[in-house]
Amino acid sequence: MSDSRVPFSDIYLATEPYVKSVGQVRIGASGIGWKAAEGEAEALQGVNIPGLSMPAGMLALQREDLRRLQWQRVARGYGLRIYTKSGTLHKLDGFTADDYEQLRDAVKRFFSGLTLEVRDISFKGWNWGKTDFEGSDMSFRVENRPMFDLPMAYVSNTNLANKNEVSIEFQPPRTTGKGTKRKGAPDELVEVRFYVPGTIATGAAIPAVRDDDENMSA
Amino acid sequence: GDDGEETRVVKKFESYKRETALPREVRNCKILVDERADSIVLPIYGMAVPFHVSTLKNISRNDEGEYVYLRLNLVSPGQGVGKKDGLPVEDPGNTFVRSLTFRSTDIARMNEIYQSITALKRDQIKRETEKAQLAD
Incomplete structure (x- = not known):
């Protein structure tokens, strides 16, 4: 049911660095999807991202392929890191801090056995570690x-x-x-x-x- | 009592106490000089990564074709003679980021960043020197 999907707008597909393309993320029982906004698929021309279909600019990650989900601060707000069983790390950036609870609840509701882990980043500014x-x-x-x-x-x-x-x-x-x-x-x-x-x-x-x-x- | 352990004074500095303190402009994924936090925030594969000015040794600029390259050299062990006291070493097994090089085609902005970082470092050294003189 499309009604039961949880949507998030203005999200960047950041799996491939330096490619700028925004779209909408939808989370539902079938998995996680991202679709380029109007005119935004052009930037993805020739970009090789597993699961991305062109020219529509649609990324579909099936529920069965999801392995691990992480939430972290990124340059463009907050990001969702999606590890798939097929070995790709997908990145979706541009969430707001307020999206966290909704996302966490969606993960809990749709993907039993998975949780939205929080990846705590260091902002100390040190160069040793x-x-x-x-x-x-x-x-x-x-x-x-x-x-x-x-x-x-x-x-x-x-x-x-x-x-x-x-x-x-x-x-x-x-x-x-x-x-x-x-x-x-x-x-x-x-x-x-x-x-x-x-x-x-x-x-x-x-x-x-x-x-x-x-x-x-x- | 004298336990024979000299407590090494490690200069504590911190760019940001929490992730929400990062300046909004980091979302542009460009080098950002944040004077208020005494830090340089670098775009590294989607993340906004601050380096406190205390970790900066110097910066160099290089023009090559259509690109300007900025190289930030950071304080790390085994550089030069003496002057190692500023090095915050807590664990001898630590790895240090020694340098980071970025490039951009935006010459004017890169020049501006170069100037801002140079000024930030100069001010920090000045403050440290004044503090040291007061302590004497």
Whole structure:
């Protein structure tokens, strides 16, 4: 019954980064759907997202394929992360904070066995933490909370610059869609470098540890 | 009593206490300088990711073809000699983000961001210096 579906408007299909296309999300017993708004499907031309049918610009995720659902703060408001059993992480961004309860209730009502998990993001502004893999995303965590994720699918090159430094280069996907406006284009991340502590070098590289040792032995 | 453990003073700073404090403009997915939070908010794959100015070492700008590249170098272990006291090390096993490079075709805006970040860093260093002088 279409009446029993819960709709959310002005939602971005963010599965593929740098593609700007808004539409409506509907959640019902059959699964989660997203449909591009009038004129918004153009930007998805040539974009490869599993489950997306063109030219209508419709994403259909079947109930049986849903594995895990997460809610988190994103740049464009709040986002729904949908892990499918077929291995894709879909992202729908642009929800408001107020949508949370409605979304959580819809998940509970329609998808028994699944819950809307809250993914708590770190906004401390620190640049030290731990890296961890979640599917094909490398996630940087501060005090065990994710701070940002790097999808390995867009990595063009990695390099061990020296024994403690790893660089990861990204090839931002070519945004050739007609809907791509250069002026409003997002800033693109092209490289991240990490200092990675070595098992041998750690003590020597970080004076705090050495100081403590000296104090302890004194 | 003397337990032999020197409590290391870790400079505590925090960009935002909660997610609702992020400026509204982060939704543009562009680099944003938030002076009020002493932070630079970066768009990283759909997320708005703040870095406190205290983590910034310097910034460089590079023009290449139609793009302007901004590279933010952050404070991390093993850089230069001395001056390591500002490094907040709590766990020697920590990984550090050492640098982030962004590109854009909007030259004027990237220049503006470069200037704002430079000014933000300069003001922070000035404040730190004044604080240190007062403490002496």
